[in-house]
Amino acid sequence: MLKHHTVEAWTDQGCLNELYRYAPGPADCTVRHSHDEYQFCLSLNFPGQYFYRGAYIPVPSGALSVIHPGELHSAHDPCARDRVAAYRVLQVPVALLEELTSQMGICGQRAPFFTAVTTDGDLVRLFGAYHRGSQSDAPGLQREDALRELLSRWLARHSDVGIARDLLAAPRSVSRARDYLMAHLGCNVSTAMLAEVSELTPYRLHRLFERAYGLPPHRYLLRARLERAKRLLAAGVRPVQVANDLGFADQSHFGRHFRRWTGISPGCYTGRAAKTF
Numbered sequence: 001m002l003k004h005h006t007v008e009a010w011t012d013q014g015c016l017n018e019l020y021r022y023a024p025g026p027a028d029c030t031v032r033h034s035h036d037e038y039q040f041c042l043s044l045n046f047p048g049q050y051f052y053r054g055a056y057i058p059v060p061s062g063a064l065s066v067i068h069p070g071e072l073h074s075a076h077d078p079c080a081r082d083r084v085a086a087y088r089v090l091q092v093p094v095a096l097l098e099e100l101t102s103q104m105g106i107c108g109q110r111a112p113f114f115t116a117v118t119t120d121g122d123l124v125r126l127f128g129a130y131h132r133g134s135q136s137d138a139p140g141l142q143r144e145d146a147l148r149e150l151l152s153r154w155l156a157r158h159s160d161v162g163i164a165r166d167l168l169a170a171p172r173s174v175s176r177a178r179d180y181l182m183a184h185l186g187c188n189v190s191t192a193m194l195a196e197v198s199e200l201t202p203y204r205l206h207r208l209f210e211r212a213y214g215l216p217p218h219r220y221l222l223r224a225r226l227e228r229a230k231r232l233l234a235a236g237v238r239p240v241q242v243a244n245d246l247g248f249a250d251q252s253h254f255g256r257h258f259r260r261w262t263g264i265s266p267g268c269y270t271g272r273a274a275k276t277f
Contacts, residue, residue: 002021002023002024002084003023004023005020005021005022005023006020006021007019007020007021008135010134010135012134012143012147013096013143013144013147014093014096015090015091015092015093015096015147016037016090016091017088017089017090017091017131017134017135018088018089018091019086019087019088019089019131019135020086020087020088020089021084021085021086022046022081022084022085022086022087023081023084024080024081024082024083024084025080025081026080026081027076027077027078027079027080027081028076028077029074029075029076029077030074030075030076031074032051032072032073032074033072033073033074034069034070034071034072034073035067035069035070035091036069036070036094037069037091037092037093037094038066038067038068038069038091038092038093038094038097038114039066039067039089039090039091040064040065040066040089040090040091040092040127040154041059041064041065041066041067041087041088041089041090042062042063042064042087042088042089042124042127042128042131043059043060043061043062043063043064043065043087044061044062044085044086044087044088045061045062045083045084045085045086046061046077046081046083046085046086047059047060047061047078047079048075048076048077048078048085048087049075049076049077049078050065050067050073050074050075050076050116051073051074051076052067052071052073052116053071056076057116057117058078058117059117060117060119062119062124063117063118063119063124064117064118064119064120064123064124064127065116065117065118066114066115066116066117068111068113068114069094069111088127088128088131090127090130090131092151094111097111097112097151097155098111100148100151100152100155100203101155101161102201103201103202103203103204104152104155104156104203112155112159112160112161113159113160114154114155114158114159114160115158115159118157118158120157120158122153123150123153123154123157123158126146126149126150126153127150129146130143130146130147130149130150133146134146134147137249137253139188139189139218139221139222139247140188140190141188141189141190141191141194141217141218141221142218142219142222144190144191144202144218145191145206145216145217145218146218148191148202148203148206149206149216152203171212173198173199173200173205173208174198174200174205174208174209174212174213175212176197176198176199177194177197177198177200177205177209177217178209178212178213178220180193180194180197181194181217181220181221181224182224185221185224185225185228185246185247186245186246186247187247188247189217189221191205191206191217194217205217222257223261225246225247225248226257226258226261226262228246229242229246229254229258229266230262230269232245232246233266233269234269239251239254239255239266239267242254242266243255243266254266
C-alpha cells in the first residue's frame with residue numbers, strides 16, 4: 001500500500017506530463033495557484049473538486065477537467081481517501097494550442113476556452129492512450145498523432161471555437177506523404193517531415209491521410225514496416241537485423257508488434273510457420 005504521495009513527470013512535444021498518486025488519508029487541498037499553460041487532468045479512480053472562478057466545481061471519478069492559463073484555483077478532496085487516488089495531468093503551452101487552432105481553420109486567432117469538466121468517453125480513451133504512450137518507447141510520429149487527435153477533438157466538442165469544416169481532399173499531397181513513408185521505413189519520421197513533403201498542415205494531413213488510406217500516418221507506417229518485415233524474415237534476414245533496419249527501438253519492441261500482427265514471434269515466422277503465409 002502506498003504510504004506517501006508520489007509523482008512521475010516527463011516531457012513530450014513541449015508538454016509536461018505528470019502522474020500523481022495520493023496515499024490514503026484525510027481529505028486534503030492544495031494552496032491557490034495558477035499555471036502559465038493549459039492544465040488537462042484525468043481523474044482515474046477518485047472524485048475531486050476545484051475551487052475555481054468563485055465556485056466549487058465537482059470532478060467525478062473518470063472525468064476530465066481543464067484549468068485555463070493564469071486562472072487561480074485550488075484542488076480539494078471531497079472526502080477522505082480510502083484508496084490510492086491517481087490522476088494523469090497534461091500541461092499544454094498556449095502557443096501549441098494556438099498553432100493547432102490555426103491549422104484547424106478556427107475562426108479568430110486567440111486562445112480557446114474549454115468546458116471545465118467533461119465525461120466524454122471517447123476523450124477519456126484518447127487521453128489515456130496518449131498519456132500512457134508518451135511514457136513508452138512509442139515512435140515520435142505515433143505520439144504526435146495521438147496528442148493532435150486528443151486536442152483537436154477536445155477543441156471541436158468542448159470549447160467555444162468555431163471550426164472550418166471545409167477539408168477538401170488533396171490526393172496528390174497525401175500520396176506524397178505516403179510515398180515518403182514507404183521510402184523511409186527505417187527512419188524516425190516526424191509529422192513535421194510529412195507536413196513539409198505534402199505541403200499540408202499537420203492537422204489537415206492527418207485527417208486527409210486517414211480518409212485516403214484508412215489509417216493515420218503512424219499506424220500506416222507500423223503496418224508497412226511489419227509487412228516489409230515478413231518479406232525480410234522469409235528471405236532469411238535475422239530478426240535482430242530486421243528490427244534494426246526497420247526502425248524499431250530494439251528486438252523486443254519489434255517482437256511485441258510482430259506477434260500482435262501475425263500471432264507468432266519473428267523467430268517462428270522464419271521457420272516452418274512462414275510457409276502458411
